[in-house]
Amino acid sequence: MRFDSLVDSVGNTPLVGLPTLSPSPDVRLWAKLEDHNPTGSIKDRAALAMVEQAEADGLLTPGCTILEPTSGNTGISLAMVASLRGYKLICVMPENTSEERRQLLRMWGADIISSSGVGGSNEAVRVAKGLAAEHPDWVMLYQYGNPANAGAHYRGTAPEILADLPTITHFVAGLGTTGTLMGAGRFFRENKPEVRIVAAEPRYGELVYGLRNLDEGFVPELYDESLIDSRFSVGPRDAVRRVRELINAEGIFAGVSTGAILHAALAQAARCVDAGERADIAFVVADGGWKYLSTGAYEGTLDEAEDRLEGQIWA
Amino acid sequence: MAIDVRIPTILRPYTGGERSVDGNGSTVSAVIEDLEGRFAGIRERLVDEAGGVRRFVNIYVNDEDIRFTGGLDTSVADDSTIVILPAVAGG
Numbered sequence: 001m002r003f004d005s006l007v008d009s010v011g012n013t014p015l016v017g018l019p020t021l022s023p024s025p026d027v028r029l030w031a032k033l034e035d036h037n038p039t040g041s042i043k044d045r046a047a048l049a050m051v052e053q054a055e056a057d058g059l060l061t062p063g064c065t066i067l068e069p070t071s072g073n074t075g076i077s078l079a080m081v082a083s084l085r086g087y088k089l090i091c092v093m094p095e096n097t098s099e100e101r102r103q104l105l106r107m108w109g110a111d112i113i114s115s116s117g118v119g120g121s122n123e124a125v126r127v128a129k130g131l132a133a134e135h136p137d138w139v140m141l142y143q144y145g146n147p148a149n150a151g152a153h154y155r156g157t158a159p160e161i162l163a164d165l166p167t168i169t170h171f172v173a174g175l176g177t178t179g180t181l182m183g184a185g186r187f188f189r190e191n192k193p194e195v196r197i198v199a200a201e202p203r204y205g206e207l208v209y210g211l212r213n214l215d216e217g218f219v220p221e222l223y224d225e226s227l228i229d230s231r232f233s234v235g236p237r238d239a240v241r242r243v244r245e246l247i248n249a250e251g252i253f254a255g256v257s258t259g260a261i262l263h264a265a266l267a268q269a270a271r272c273v274d275a276g277e278r279a280d281i282a283f284v285v286a287d288g289g290w291k292y293l294s295t296g297a298y299e300g301t302l303d304e305a306e307d308r309l310e311g312q313i314w315a
Numbered sequence: 316m317a318i319d320v321r322i323p324t325i326l327r328p329y330t331g332g333e334r335s336v337d338g339n340g341s342t343v344s345a346v347i348e349d350l351e352g353r354f355a356g357i358r359e360r361l362v363d364e365a366g367g368v369r370r371f372v373n374i375y376v377n378d379e380d381i382r383f384t385g386g387l388d389t390s391v392a393d394d395s396t397i398v399i400l401p402a403v404a405g406g
Contacts, residue, residue, distance in 0.1 A: 071405070121404035144404060176405020201380075202405065209323050209401050214360060217371025217402040231380035233373070233398060315405060 007081060010037055010044045011156045015164040015282065020249040021262075027272045029265055030165055030282045031252060032157065039073075039080045039104075041255075041287035042157070046179050047077035049152035050141040051085065059139055062086050067138040069093075069128035071121050071313050072101035073287060074143050074177075079108030090138070092128040094120050096207070097313050100291040120208035120313055121176075122218045143177045145221030153183025161282050162188075168195055169272075172265040172283035174257050174315060175199040175231065178223040180284060185227030199231040200264035202239065202257055202315035232267060234260035236309040240297050242266070243289070255287040256297050257315035318346055318391055321398045329354040338397065343374060344387040346397060361399065362387070371402045 003009040013036045018029040034042035054060040065088040068078055075091035082089040089110040093101070096117035105112055113131070115124040125144065132140040143149050157180065161168060171188060173180040181199050188195040211217065236256070243259030246252045254262075265283040272279035289298060296308035317337035322330050330336050336354075340346035351358040363369045367386065374381045375398040381389040391397065 069404075119403075125404055174405070199380075203398075203400070204403075206324055208403060209325070211325055211401050211403075214325060214369065214371050214401055218404045219370065219402050220404065225382060228383070230383045233375045233378045233380065233400070 005084070006038050007048055007084060010048050012160060013037065015161060016252075018250050021245065021266070023269050023273050027269050027277075027279045028281065029269060030161075030168075030280065031246075031250075031285050032161055032282055033252075033285050034157075035254065035285055035288035037077075039076050039108075040290065041073040041077065042180060042284060043073040043077040044080070045152035045156055046143060046146075046149040046177075047074060047081050049148040049155075050143065050146050051078070051081050051087075053146075053148035053151075054139060054141060055085075060087065064088070065090060065135075065138045067092070067128055067132055067135070067140045068143065069115075069121065069124040070143070071124070071176075071315075072097050072105075072291070075110060075112075076101065076104050076108065078141070079105055079110040083109045090131075092124045092131065094124050094313055096120075096311055098292055099294050104291070117311065117313075118207055118210045119216070120204065122211065122216060125218060126216075143179065144218075147222070149177060149179035150183035150186070150222055153180050154187045155183075157284075158184035158187035159191075162192060165280055165282055167280045168192065168282050169277075169279045170196045170198055170265075170268055170281040172198040172200060172261055172268065172281060174261050174284065174286055175201040176257075176315065178220045182222050182224060182227055185224075189227060196230070196268075197228040198264055198268055199228050200261040201231060201233050202260050203233045203235040204313060204315075205236075205310040207311045208313065230268075232264040234263045236297075236314060237302055237306045238263045239314070240305045240309070241302055243297065247289075252285060253289045254285045255289050255315075256292050256295070256309070258285045258287070260315065261286065318393065319396045320346065320350065321396065323400050325401060326357060326360060326399065329357040329360070341390060342387065343376060343381055343389045343391060343397065346391060347387070373400050373402055374398070375400070
């Protein structure tokens, strides 16, 4: 495959079967390998789409500064796109994210403003909104409320999967900004409404939920409950267990959040087996494991990995 | 055997600092009523005026969000775990 430039190669990722982890020939699991994108995560789709939309709307002009709250992958994707198009990028990132993410951001030329780990990404969003108000010339693309984020999956991720797997019955992805699930959910509602949309939400340690009050809670503006059918909360122990199964059984080296997504996909698969239903369950491999080696998720016992992930934003 | 209810940091002032309390009832709603009897005020933090789960609160029965399983009418079994969490951002 030949492309004019790196950003032109975003998307059109492989969909691979999981012959070992699939419970039966009638209930099959399929992995959408989003780590095959240029910076190694599904966020390349959203970042590129948001920048292109902002350029089309005249919001982004040469030399502009982009500001974004991110726990990592969106920032890394934006940094790559921004560096190629001549924008400066400032990321607001919680302090309890992996060191690899910081190094990658700096490598692609982004500046990082650390926000408190208490409150997790909620706090990063709050700090970024404050900075945006102080610097009206900065452009905050704001992945949590930008329709171009969901649009990237409506136009790319979901139709690619349907083309490769016309018999799809379930789509499973992680719930963070909600962009993947909202875009893919809307696409399947319109084009194959019998497909069930399943969300896997990472459950972090207590630090991340240590808000001052419940009104500081956060639901992304993009989120529309009617576009999903079930939502699972997955803790670090199950996420780590599944991410290890994925590499042991299928050879796929994925990031920790993908373990959470696989956990929800396997729960769905078990329900289909119990109900005697045929199923083709497609799930998202959001990124590879490289950026999380320092978290200790891939070594030692599950107890040790769980302890190490306590307090970290691992998805 | 009672239902294990996990309380987030922010609501522990109601439970005397306990991070996990026992609850009784056959639905989430009944368990919340049961908790209210011992930890007065907690119901109002979970349930809004319209009788639904508050916007920035998520309640899970055996790791599944009850908004997709029947809301507060979601049934619970004696060996169920209920997790209450504030809504947080990802990404």
